Amino acid sequence: MTATNPSGDGALAARKRRWWRALRVGLYLLFLLGLMEGVLRIGLYVTFESGEYSCHPNRELAGMSRYYRAAVATEAEPRPMFAWDPFTGHWPSLRQKDRDFADARVSTNSEGLRGTQEYPAARPAGQRRIIALGDSFTFGDGVNDDEVWPAQLASMLPKTDVINLGVSGFGHDQMYFALRERGQRYGADIVLLLFIDADMARNCQDYFCYFKPVARRGEGGFAFQNVPVPHPDDLGEPFSMVVAVAQALYRDQTTEPCDGQDPQEVTAFILDELHALCRKMGSELILVTLPDHGVNDASASRFLKDYTRQRHIRLIDQFPAFDKECRAMGRERCEQAFVLPDRHLNGAGNRLLADGIREALTGQPRGR
16 A cells, blocks of 8 residues: 655645646736737727828837828728838828818829929029928928918919928928928029927937938938838838837837937038038028927027027028017917917918018018
């Protein structure tokens, strides 16, 4: 008769219980991860694939959205508002006709420029030309084609084309490439760049809404990198949405602003390149400053004033004009009169900006 070992049997049973408990916990965690993966995939696909979602929050998820692809329009699937561009990263898709975007009616011409007017490369005799560079404040998020400040400026200046090369989400580096690759052909007399303080931070990033060019300091000084910009077909979808979101959150918490570079130095390099390009084109570069989303960054204003004075570049400062209106009307009424809920300018705000630029260019007082 074999003797039993109660203590040994008890220890074996305890180990089995621990293994089963660990297995159940592991299976439960896998179920939760699978559930999170499913919810993220469904939720993010719905977010990216419906409506006019045009700004992808992080690089890890950029490859999953067809709104970052140069898709062909069909009746069932309209052409995306923005498509891949090798130099700027993204550019308005060609020939958008009176479609909804950012709570407004938007059109683009055959070159992807805001509005329906076409501009031949050969400038008509006796016609002056101005190119407008900028981000969503110049493209005109939230306002109709005829309310955008370049369109209103054109209506105020006789025999003058104002060609709008502004694109939502652009930094100054993308504005430089837009002018170099798309704007030179028009033979502009003046290049106006609407300077928004937030664009300086974008200058340090190789990804903002989409992958983009970026200026980096090397042994020989600053130079543009990430050009051509990676094609969306080369990105692919992330293997795991949970991992991609975790990576994005970790990167956001650990990455230094501007990757340790001075945004003012980066911006100065880009503006120098843009100024040199304008001289090569025979165009005058003029910078126009506007309060950024209703807030004027004092350090950015000092930088811009110092930069334009040192380089002998003309500066049209629109902050005093808006400040004067707001002081007269009261801040709250001023916000309602000139600014949309998302902090972009409404039609009246664009008109005030255009009239200020017209005054600076012609010397005629506002309202004339």
